[in-house]
Amino acid sequence: MGMKQSDTVFIAGHRGMVGSAIERRLRESGYGRIVTRTHQQLDLTRQADVASWFRTQHIDCVILAAARVGGISANNTYRAEFIYQNLMIQSNVIHSAFECGVKKLLFLGSSCIYPRDCPQPMREEYLLTGPLEHTNEPYAMAKLAGLKMCQAYNDQYGTRYVSVMPTNLYGTNDNFDLSSSHVLPAMIRKVHEAKVSGASAVELWGSGRPLREFLHVDDLADACLRVLEQDPVYSVINVGSGKEISIRGLAELVCSVLDYSGELVFDDSKPDGTPRKLLDIQRVQSLGWRPTIALREGVASTHQWYVRYVHEAA
Numbered sequence: 441m442g443m444k445q446s447d448t449v450f451i452a453g454h455r456g457m458v459g460s461a462i463e464r465r466l467r468e469s470g471y472g473r474i475v476t477r478t479h480q481q482l483d484l485t486r487q488a489d490v491a492s493w494f495r496t497q498h499i500d501c502v503i504l505a506a507a508r509v510g511g512i513s514a515n516n517t518y519r520a521e522f523i524y525q526n527l528m529i530q531s532n533v534i535h536s537a538f539e540c541g542v543k544k545l546l547f548l549g550s551s552c553i554y555p556r557d558c559p560q561p562m563r564e565e566y567l568l569t570g571p572l573e574h575t576n577e578p579y580a581m582a583k584l585a586g587l588k589m590c591q592a593y594n595d596q597y598g599t600r601y602v603s604v605m606p607t608n609l610y611g612t613n614d615n616f617d618l619s620s621s622h623v624l625p626a627m628i629r630k631v632h633e634a635k636v637s638g639a640s641a642v643e644l645w646g647s648g649r650p651l652r653e654f655l656h657v658d659d660l661a662d663a664c665l666r667v668l669e670q671d672p673v674y675s676v677i678n679v680g681s682g683k684e685i686s687i688r689g690l691a692e693l694v695c696s697v698l699d700y701s702g703e704l705v706f707d708d709s710k711p712d713g714t715p716r717k718l719l720d721i722q723r724v725q726s727l728g729w730r731p732t733i734a735l736r737e738g739v740a741s742t743h744q745w746y747v748r749y750v751h752e753a754a
Contacts, residue, residue, distance in 0.1 A: 443668040453506030465661035485528040494536040514620040515576040526582035561720040607680035611657035641703040645710035648688030656733035680719035
C-alpha cells in the first residue's frame, strides 16, 4: 500500500538539503499533513526523547533524511562523530517508528557505502562485497547498518522500510562551508570567490581525474515520492543521473557557467577518494522515474541560490 496524501508524514532532517527538497516536493503534490522537528525541539540521538515523542504522534510514514554528512575532509577528521551520530539517529528513529506502528519508512543512504573498488555501474547487489573507502568508512558503516536494519525489520515484522541510495547531490540548501562541504558546492564557492576577487587561479583538491555522477536534489525528491507512492518490491534502490563527469570536467563546467576565465590548479598531494562511482539506476527507472535537471542548468540555479542566500548574507 503506497503513501497517500491523507497520510501524516514525519520528515526527519527537514532543514537539510535532502529533507527540505522532499518537503517542498510533498507540499507541491498536495501532502498537507507533514510533521517536522528542529534539532532544538527533538535531538534524534537521544533514545528516550525520540521514543516518547513518537508515542505522542500518529505518524503513517517516516522519511529519514537526518544525518551527519560532509565531504572527504570532514568524514576523515570527525570519524567518531560520523559513526556515533548516524548510528544513533537512524536506530532511534527506525525503532521508534516500528514501535508506534509506522508501516512505511524511507531511509536515505548514500552511494559512498558501496565497496571502494566496486564494479561499474554499481548495482544494489554489490553492497558489502568488498572493503570500503577508508576516508568515509565510519559514515558508510553507519549507513550500511541503517539499510540492514530496515531489511531486518521488514523480514521480522513485515514493515515496508525502503532504503534509497542517492549519488552525489547538489542544489538548494547545499552546504558551502569549505571545511565540510562536498565537491560541487565547494567548487561553486571557490570559483565565485576567485571571480569576485579577481584571482588568476583556483586551487582544487586531488588530480581532477576521478569520475563522479551528480544529481540535483529536486530530482532525488521526485524519485523518493515515486518510491513511497508506488511501494516497490525492492528494499534498496539507487537514485542517480546515470551520467558521469571527471572532477576536472566539472570544474571547467563551473568556470563556464560562472564565466570565470582563470586557471585551474589541481593539488594532487590531496586525496582523490574513490576513482569512479556510477550507480546502476535500472530499479528506479522501472518505476517510471527519470532525472529532469541537466547538470549545467542545475549548477547555474545552485550558484544563483548561493549568491542570494549565502554569499550576500555573509
